[in-house]
Amino acid sequence: MWAGETSSRLGAAVTSVALPLLAVTELGASSVLMGVLSAASYLPWVLLGLHAGAWVDRARKRPIMLGCDVASGLLLLSVPLAAWAGVLTMAHLAAVAFLTGCCTTVFVTAYRAYVPVVVPQAGLVTANARLQGGEQVAQVAGRGLGGVLVQVLGAAGCLLLDVASFAVSAVCLSRIRATEPAPVGEVGLRARITEGLRFTWADPHLRTLGLFSAIGNLAFTGLQTLQVVFLVRDVGAAPAIVGVLAATISVGGIAGAAAAPWSGRRFGTARAMVAWALVTGPFALLVPLTSNGPGLVLIAVGTMATGTGLVAITVIMTSFRQAYCPPELLGRVGSTAALFTYAAVPAGTLTAGALGDVLGNRTALWVVAALFTGYGCVLLVSPLRTLRDLPDRAGLAVHRDPPPSPPRTPGRGEPWPRGPRGHGWFSAGGVLRGRRRGTGAPPRAPCPARSASG
DSSP, rough: OHHHHHHHHHHHHHHHHHHHHHHTTTTTHHHHHHHHHHHHHHHHHHHHHHHHHHHHTTSSSHHHHHHHHHHHHHHHHHHHHHHHTTTOOOHHHHHHHHHHHHHHHHHHHHHHHHHHHHHHHGHHHHHHHHHHHHHHHHHHHHHHHHHHHHHHOOHHHHHHHHHHHHHHHHOOOOOOOOOOOOOOOOOOHHHHHHHHHHHHHHOEEEHHHHHHHHHHHHHHHHHHHHHIIIIIIIOOOOOOOOHHHHHHHHHHHHHHHHHHHHHHHHOOOHHHHHHHHHHHHGGGGGGGGGOSSSHHHHHHHHHHHHHHHHHHHHHHHHHHHHHHGGGHHHHHHHHHHHHHHHHOOOOOOOOHHHHHHOOHHEEEEEEEHHHHHHHHHHOOOSSGGOSSBBOOTTBBBSOOOOOOOOOOOOOTTTOOOSSSTTTTOOOOOOTTTEEEOTTTOOOOOOOEEEEESS
């Protein structure tokens, strides 16, 4: 499963670089059209996400993922064929971005619901960290290689790598031998969608994390939308440099995936998530400070730090949902969470593109970077601020504090611990209410009450 998901993400990473560069260099797309292209790939989460969750919950997951890989490969194959025939248009690119986004929506919903089938609950955080780590490795290789291939082969030619990666993903997924339980229930599609929405909205933890993800993705996708056109037109970076810089966010993502399990165990999953958001968010302010030459280091550091935080938070949130939600609702809860997350993305990309045309790309980057800096404040005003750990399905902490050790009776010659004055072992007058200090002997019998005449 790791190899299949990583290969699929490799293809998506190359696409995320090749399609925008193809639009900018070959078709002369403006910032607004770049926003439209980015929105097209995320819009399926809004239009199809809830239906995908209900469908995934009532079907076997692996065949769904295989079909999505095959469809994505065929759709992307049409781009270089159209480019070589001289008939490629922005409408064609937007249609391919939208349809492959539909495949991605269904694929991601299915694989996140499929992980608990393959992995026991105790290993979910580690499994999700490895999956996210593999995804980030694919992002590093895909984005970095994508920039180089665009410069060597052209943006259309390098999309053939995407087609091959989806084929490899399909082969790897077909070799999984885990037994998947048969779906149960014959409830209608609308009723299943409503059940998932009610469960997510009624739960304060899921509701808070949905709002938190929406604001974070609104700002982050704005940064991503403007980054390519900003580097090419304002900074003057070559396509190969753009690909390398786009890969730095995934380098940070590898670090975030590796650090997420440790941070959850050390600080608690809820506290770690708050810390990741507050510490890494302000690094987005380095992006609009970028200039050519040595100034490119600023965008590299900024995107690497934000990638570290985002992936660490994603690992913790995904593991929480898988451990917290009933298995029969997992696909619908995941798609509802994705609706919260991605509903703001088309608005973010379109708004960022419009701001880039009106204010200039650098000024627009300042606006979205400032929003990203403060998105962690959502957690500070939510019930999560009082928790150490996010709960699991049984209502217990995923990473509990170690239980207190049982009280030990002091041995002979050891002093007894002193309690608060007037309580516990010692009274206000210093009278021992247990064994006599240091002797190990039983307490003296209380003195008989004196008579009034005595």
